[in-house]
Amino acid sequence: MEEEKELLENTNIKPSIARVKVLEYLRNNKTHPTVEEIYTSLAEEIPTLSKTTVYNTLELFENNGLARIVNVGENESRYDADISNHGHFKCDGCGRVYDFRVNMEALETRGLEGYKIWEKHLYYRGICSRCRD
Amino acid sequence: MEEEKELLENTNIKPSIARVKVLEYLRNNKTHPTVEEIYTSLAEEIPTLSKTTVYNTLELFENNGLARIVNVGENESRYDADISNHGHFKCDGCGRVYDFRVNMEALETRGLEGYKIWEKHLYYRGICSRCRD
DNA sequence: TATAAAAATGTAATAATTACAACCATGCTC
DNA sequence: GAGCATGGTTGTAATTATTACATTTTTATA
Incomplete structure (x- = not known):
């Protein structure tokens, strides 16, 4: 507050x-x-x-x-509200969206030379461990 | 055809x-x-x-x-129609969506142990080189 | 307290997507 | 070839997310 x-x-x-x-x-x-x-x-x-x-x-x-x-x-x-570059995982079982840590700076890209990058978004989809059990 | x-x-x-x-x-x-x-x-x-x-x-x-x-x-x-894991760049200037090459397998993640991953999506936003000139 | 600026509200419009029932086309069987 | 079943397509209507905007309310300050 x-x-x-x-x-x-x-x-x-x-x-x-x-x-x-x-x-x-x-x-x-x-x-x-x-x-x-x-x-x-x-x-x-x-x-x-x-x-x-x-x-x-x-x-x-x-x-x-x-x-x-x-x-x-x-x-x-x-x-x-978490501003840092992190990934999101959407579970197609329960529908939850999880955070995961990832080193996005380490990503090497080809084809963006001279581009100005403002935001990076990474998300995966699949089944979380809870739903697999 | x-x-x-x-x-x-x-x-x-x-x-x-x-x-x-x-x-x-x-x-x-x-x-x-x-x-x-x-x-x-x-x-x-x-x-x-x-x-x-x-x-x-x-x-x-x-x-x-x-x-x-x-x-x-x-x-x-x-x-x-391109199924391979590649990134997309959305230019907020001209609105175009570009492909870019990226080695997604190299990404190390923390927090997805035991998760089954079906899809990986990566996109950036910014200004492309054409729009910067 | 009066006033101006900023914030919040409510309604209506727009736009993307989905549901669904009806229609049509194709190929198979007799 | 006629009838039939399956699958594909269509069109309309409903749903849902989002945006536009005019009006009202709040807030800060003089």
């Missing part, structure tokens, strides 16, 4: 209730929630919250380096 | 006109087209084509290893 407020202020974003709560939610729920999930969860404690606000807030966070979009091959966006 | 027909037969897929044409389109247009693009392009020569058929066909191809979904962080799916 207080931490998130500070974080927003340090980024020159006015810490409105909605913004603080969305950021807090992202930092407490590292499950890569969808907009829908964020909205329905927070709507309980903020009854006046609207989905548009959640969209606006997440876009603001993305543009200011407070959150990243997570894409695992579905037609809805997920969000992650 | 003939090649695509054979390819489909070898995969035990009946080579209907729609299927042959969609596959041919994917193999001739390595621009990672969207469903919309595939549909409008082919609708000229196949006036009875429906978008549902394009969706059905692409899903069939995906399930049979003839095409892969390409996701570059937008809310629409693109398709690629």
Whole structure:
């Protein structure tokens, strides 16, 4: 709560209730929630919250380096407050999205000479160990 | 045309006109087209084509290893007849999606022990060299 | 407290995707 | 060749995610 407020202020974003709560939610729920999930969860404690606000807030966070979009091959966006370059694994059994560590800097690419790279996204799909058992 | 027909037969897929044409389109247009693009392009020569058929066909191809979904962080799916593990670069200037070579096998991951991996997807975003000039 | 700027809301529009029932084409059997 | 079954295609409607935008509310500050 207080931490998130500070974080927003340090980024020159006015810490409105909605913004603080969305950021807090992202930092407490590292499950890569969808907009829908964020909205329905927070709507309980903020009854006046609207989905548009959640969209606006997440876009603001993305543009200011407070959150990243997570894409695992579905037609809805997920969000992650972990900004570091890491991979995501989508389990086609339980549907969960896991983080995994990966050294993306070590990747050698051919064909991007002279390109300016802003973001790197890596995701795998398969079956997690829990679902395999 | 003939090649695509054979390819489909070898995969035990009946080579209907729609299927042959969609596959041919994917193999001739390595621009990672969207469903919309595939549909409008082919609708000229196949006036009875429906978008549902394009969706059905692409899903069939995906399930049979003839095409892969390409996701570059937008809310629409693109398709690629190149099945190999390679990366995609989305230019936020011109909107083009480029392929790039990358040795994905070399990636070392931490946290996926015991997981079964089916697909690996890697995409970057930034500005291509043409747009930087 | 008055006021301006910023934030949030709600509704409506857009766009991608999916569901599904009806229709059509092909090849096989009699 | 007629009938039939299977598989393929179509078109419409429904669903879902996202965006646009005008209005209202909140907030910070003078």
